[in-house]
Structures are given as C-alpha cells and as structure tokens.
Amino acid sequence: MSKNINPLLWLGLGIAGASYLLKQENREKVMKLCQTVKEKVVDFLCEKNPSACEDLLEKAGNPDPHDLGDTRMVGEGAMYAVDYYNEKEQQ
Numbered sequence: 001m002s003k004n005i006n007p008l009l010w011l012g013l014g015i016a017g018a019s020y021l022l023k024q025e026n027r028e029k030v031m032k033l034c035q036t037v038k039e040k041v042v043d044f045l046c047e048k049n050p051s052a053c054e055d056l057l058e059k060a061g062n063p064d065p066h067d068l069g070d071t072r073m074v075g076e077g078a079m080y081a082v083d084y085y086n087e088k089e090q091q
Contacts, residue, residue, distance in 0.1 A: 021027050046053040 021030065042053075
C-alpha cells in the first residue's frame with residue numbers, strides 16, 4: 001500500500017503546484033522568492049570563501065585561452081553537437 005501512496009503524493013504535489021502557478025501574481029511571488037534565495041546563497045558562499053567569488057567575477061565574460069580546464073570544457077561542448085549530428089547523419 002505504501003508503494004502506491006508515494007507516486008500519488010508526488011502527483012498531488014505536482015497538480016497543486018501547477019494550479020498555484022496558474023495566476024501571474026503567484027508566479028511573480030515564486031520568482032521573487034527564488035531570486036531572494038539565490039542572492040542569500042551566493043552571499044553565504046562568498047562569506048565562507050571570498051577568493052572563490054572574486055575568481056568567478058574575474059573569469060566571467062573574459063575567458064583565458066591558456067586556462068586548460070576551461071578550454072577543454074568548451075572544446076568538449078563544441079564537439080558534442082558535431083558528434084551528435086554525425087551520428088544522426090550516419091544512421
């Protein structure tokens with residue numbers, strides 16, 4: 001019996017959440033709440049490790065071509081689309 005309750009509980013929560021978000025006013029409240037929580041989390045993490053926040057702000061929008069970790073990540077991301085296209089074309 002308990003195995004049947006868990007999916008029904010999630011379904012009920014999903015329906016309740018969707019019906020709550022139908023109103024524009026409620027969506028705005030949720031968005032403001034998310035922004036507030038995000039700001040508090042960032043502030044908390046920056047208080048714990050200020051150097052990490054400074055590093056992120058320095059790197060944002062200014063990629064260093066000699067930073068091998070970032071370069072590798074960008075290269076892998078670029079190759080994903082090419083590999084996906086080639087795979088679909090070969091089938």
